[in-house]
Amino acid sequence: MIFIPYLTENFLKYFLFLLICFFIFLLSGSANAYSEKDLKKITSKLRCMTCQNQSIHDSDADFSKDIKKIIVQKLENGHTEKEIIKFLVKRYGEYIVFEPQMNIKNYFLWFFPFVILAISLIFLIFRIKKN
Amino acid sequence: MKRIILIIPFVLTLIVSGFLLFYLLQDKDPKKPPSALLNEDIPKIEIPDLFNEKNFLTNVDFKDKLILVNFFASWCAPCKVEHPLFFKIKEDHPSLFIIGVDYKDLKNDALDYLKKDGNPYNFVGYDKQGLIGLEFGVFGLPETFLINKKGKIIYKHLGPLDKKIIENDIYPLLN
Numbered sequence: 001m002i003f004i005p006y007l008t009e010n011f012l013k014y015f016l017f018l019l020i021c022f023f024i025f026l027l028s029g030s031a032n033a034y035s036e037k038d039l040k041k042i043t044s045k046l047r048c049m050t051c052q053n054q055s056i057h058d059s060d061a062d063f064s065k066d067i068k069k070i071i072v073q074k075l076e077n078g079h080t081e082k083e084i085i086k087f088l089v090k091r092y093g094e095y096i097v098f099e100p101q102m103n104i105k106n107y108f109l110w111f112f113p114f115v116i117l118a119i120s121l122i123f124l125i126f127r128i129k130k131n
Numbered sequence: 132m133k134r135i136i137l138i139i140p141f142v143l144t145l146i147v148s149g150f151l152l153f154y155l156l157q158d159k160d161p162k163k164p165p166s167a168l169l170n171e172d173i174p175k176i177e178i179p180d181l182f183n184e185k186n187f188l189t190n191v192d193f194k195d196k197l198i199l200v201n202f203f204a205s206w207c208a209p210c211k212v213e214h215p216l217f218f219k220i221k222e223d224h225p226s227l228f229i230i231g232v233d234y235k236d237l238k239n240d241a242l243d244y245l246k247k248d249g250n251p252y253n254f255v256g257y258d259k260q261g262l263i264g265l266e267f268g269v270f271g272l273p274e275t276f277l278i279n280k281k282g283k284i285i286y287k288h289l290g291p292l293d294k295k296i297i298e299n300d301i302y303p304l305l306n
Contacts, residue, residue, distance in 0.1 A: 091168070
């Protein structure tokens, strides 16, 4: 009975210490995992400018390594995916992204299939009505 | 009305073909992606001097000057091929301010290279980590940029320069 409070006090201290360590580990672990996931997501959307149609994520070229480093720095500084892609497009042009961006130059590319579809539907409705 | 509707697909096909033909005839080289910075202002930069890293070249120094910026490195074989041509450019256009930027290189290797092959540049910058190159959208060496007196990038060449490129593309822009 005398021994128990002594053990309990030490045990509580030890337990508290472990708990803090666990939370620190958990927080750092989750932050890295998030960054890795984010890094993969962003780098998969970017083209390695010095490779044959490879993404920055898949490439081990020096250029890709440099861009990965820059993206990691930007992620650590709290930049969003949109901001990072905008930063790179400003310097390397739209060629660095696999998916064409939604801007005035690409409206034709994005919307023309829908225009064709709409016209085809009108044409089809007109034909059906006639028949 | 019926005739107009029947003509629409034909007209649309013509428009699409016209667009495609226009882009095909633009003589685009897939190996040379367009530069995002062409016709844009030069990025805000501070280039440390290779010979004395306490000295910097900033955007203020770019004012009212025709500038040729050449990214090179001692480890870059094509840079060595184009290197003597910068002496010729300097001789033909003494008023042109030629900047060499030593990109991701060892300082001593770059100094040895310039000592051995000569220094045709008015200023040699040192871009140890490639951050200046990043601002210029550099991804392969050598790369050369021509900046007009208003501070706009008016020409970019990816790869080594040769006499034909200098005479046909760069010299007309200098005059």
